[in-house]
Amino acid sequence: MTGLSDAKNVRQIAAEILYRVENQKAYADLLLDHHLRSGNLVDADRGLLTELTYGTLRWRGKIDGQLAPLLKRSLADTDPLIRNLLRITLYQLLFLDKIPAYAAVNEAVEIAKATKPKSAGFVNGVLRSLLRKLAKGEQRGESETAATNLAEEYSHPQWLVDRWREYFGEEQARALMLANNQRTPLVVRVNLRKASREELLENWRAAGIAADAGTASPQAIRLPTGVSVEALPGFSEGWFQVQSxxxxxxxxxxxxxxxxxxxxxxxxxxxxxxxxxxxxxxxxxxxxxxxxxxxxxxxxxxxxxxxxxxxxxxxxxxxxxxxxxxxxxxxxxxxxxxxxxxxxxxxxxxxxxxxxxxxxxxxxxxxxxxxxxxxxxxxxxxxxxxxxxxxxxxxxxxxxxxxxxxxxxxxxxxxxxxxxxxxxxxxxxxxxxxxxxxxxxxxxxxxxxxxxx
Ligand SMILES: C[S@@+](CC[C@H](N)C(=O)[O-])C[C@H]1O[C@@H](n2cnc3c(N)ncnc32)[C@H](O)[C@@H]1O
The missing domain is CATH 3.40.50.150 (Vaccinia Virus protein VP39)
Incomplete structure (x- = not known):
């Protein structure tokens, strides 16, 4: 994967990361970090890659629930790379507003042609039929209220839904699962032997980095995800440590x-x-x-x-x-x-x-x-x-x-x-x-x- 600055390749990278996470039990953050650090991506692509990878993983249960009825065979029988390409495309169609539907679909078909040419027609067919359903107002992501069950609605495996309900009760379990599906900031701990939190915040803000003080820990600073940690000012100097x-x-x-x-x-x-x-x-x-x-x-x-x-x-x-x-x-x-x-x-x-x-x-x-x-x-x-x-x-x-x-x-x-x-x-x-x-x-x-x- 080289020449990664265009959006199509970002989607291909996201599909490949999800493929490895699913099939090789790889960690998404490590794979992502590798690409974020590579220097091949412009800032907007870093953000999109992070969003597609984490967003699709967060909502995979719900996405799969909407994908399954569009397929003739089961999702498990679909080629694993194509399965994940479909998932990231559904994520864009169902959950993101800024990406035009036709662009997300066309790019998925192009990636299928380039990686698994025999699947391109299948990808095209599945996504076009989803577009028709969407046009009739039949499907939507996060705002959907009539999901068949909590596991699909909150995109958690059933056994976990059962546990959270048992531990926390229905209302708190729903709140927890909703919170689990939110985007999370990157959090660092300021090394107070080198700088105060205010000094580091000022330094980063002066460098145009959107940083905020955490509220629970007096040493925490929150940053948007998608930043490359090692590229942050003060990393080599030991001013901070990534820690939730x-x-x-x-x-x-x-x-x-x-x-x-x-x-x-x-x-x-x-x-x-x-x-x-x-x-x-x-x-x-x-x-x-x-x-x-x-x-x-x-x-x-x-x-x-x-x-x-x-x-x-x-x-x-x-x-x-x-x-x-x-x-x-x-x-x-x-x-x-x-x-x-x-x-x-x-x-x-x-x-x-x-x-x-x-x-x-x-x-x-x-x-x-x-x-x-x-x-x-x-x-x-x-x-x-x-x-x-x-x-x-x-x-x-x-x-x-x-x-x-x-x-x-x-x-x-x-x-x-x-x-x-x-x-x-x-x-x-x-x-x-x-x-x-x-x-x-x-x-x-x-x-x-x-x-x-
Ligand atoms: C929650 S992580 C620790 C995180 C670490 N305390 C920190 O704050 O960065 C748990 C760690 O336990 C280690 N581990 C697992 N079994 C262990 C064992 N029997 N003895 C020592 N470490 C073990 C794992 O390799 C893993 O790094």
Whole structure:
């Protein structure tokens, strides 16, 4: 794929990204970032590529619901690249106002001719029949009210709809799913050792970058998606770290003090390790573990770029007993556990199509193992924070309930006392829980435990 500056190729790239996300379980943000950084795209194309990729993933359930009746065979039997080309075209026709319908259809047919010539007639036929239905006012995207069911209306898999209704009730479940389908800003955490939030905001605005202060975290700045992070002023100088706003609140819960020894058991790519190091002004020691070798490299890269030397990253499985040199004791331990990620659907909409409901029990068991394994390395009086970026009860409250039941030397402490004023309302029953529908952030959970003296 070269010479990517015309709109037709942007659509082709979007279809190919969606193809890889669907068939190779690739991450949309990594594939997108590769193209956004390539330097081959003008700004408008970057924006369109981001919109087509995320928009189609967000609304895939609804799009598929409208696509299926237009096909003679099933959607699953359609060539995977063509299936995704049809999806991005339906996204444009049903959800975007600025792109003329004929242009979206013609470009899809041209891409089909160039990539799968035998499918061009099929693509043309399907899209023309949709255009006829649209002309009769039979179909429309986001504003459609008479959808057959919630799964299609809110574009979530049925098992997730069922869960959200069970956890949150009908009204909140609808609000959550709607929030999950909103466009999300790119959020960064200002490295306060290098600049204040106001200084960075002023610098970026002077450079013509639309940046706003976040509301939940005092260190957050929100930017429009589609910007290339590495091209932002201050990236190489370590003025900021990409980190979602709710995620930024976790290090405050840990509440580290200068000179402490801290274990970050699941640390890659280092968002929270680097935040912890900044909060202790790089004076102390942070042992950052992760099972991903590439992840460990990324922790080290981020620490270096941010000018931090107190972080020691190692490739270690934290669910197993730790080697003697890593076995503490620690003043504080953070378990930012591997989880189903269902709180992050705004920024990772592919997760709802890639996850299997059975993943939840498997992850909850792993989370419990990691928590149990590392808790023994905490000093009496020390603090243990458990966090996830998901909203399932099994991976959150139940993991903590089971842990506390089996470890009576630990007690749950009130998370609100440790959070900035702007985030205290996110604590209920001592648990921290950020909700997309209420807080305009990713969904997050955290519990702050103390080991009694
Ligand atoms: C939610 S992510 C961590 C995000 C990180 N704390 C941050 O703020 O940037 C969970 C991490 O756990 C790692 N992981 C999974 N199983 C693990 C294990 N048994 N021991 C240590 N890390 C593990 C994954 O590789 C992943 O990087």
């Amino acid at each position: 706003e709710a995620s930024q609140l976790v290090a405050y819960l840990v509440g580290p003090a200068l000179g402490e020894i801290i274990l970050d058991a699941c640390a890659a790519p280092g968002g929270k390790s680097t935040h912890l190091a900044e909060l202790i002004d790089d004076q102390g020691k942070i042992i950052a573990l992760d099972t991903s070798a590439r992840g460990v490299e990324r922790i080290a890269e981020n620490a270096r770029r941010l000018g931090l030397t107190s972080i020691h990253a190692q490739c270690v499985n934290a669910s197993k007993p730790l080697a003697e040199n890593l076995a503490g004791p620690y003043d504080r331990i953070l378990v930012d556990a591997p989880c189903s990620g269902l709180g992050t659907l705004r920024s990772h909409p592919e997760i709802k199509w890639q996850r299997d409901e059975r993943d939840i029990a498997r992850l909850a068991a792993l989370q419990a193992r990691i928590l149990e394994a590392v808790a023994q390395y905490l000093n009496p009086g020390g603090v243990l924070v458990y966090s996830t970026c998901t909203l399932t009860v099994e991976e959150n409250q139940q993991v903590i309930d089971h842990f506390l039941a089996a470890n009576n030397q630990f007690e749950l402490t009130d998370a609100a006392r440790y959070l900035p004023e702007s985030a205290r309302h996110m604590v209920q029953g001592n648990y921290f829980q950020a909700l997309p529908q209420r807080d305009d952030t990713d969904g997050f959970f955290a519990a702050r435990l103390r080991k009694v003296d």
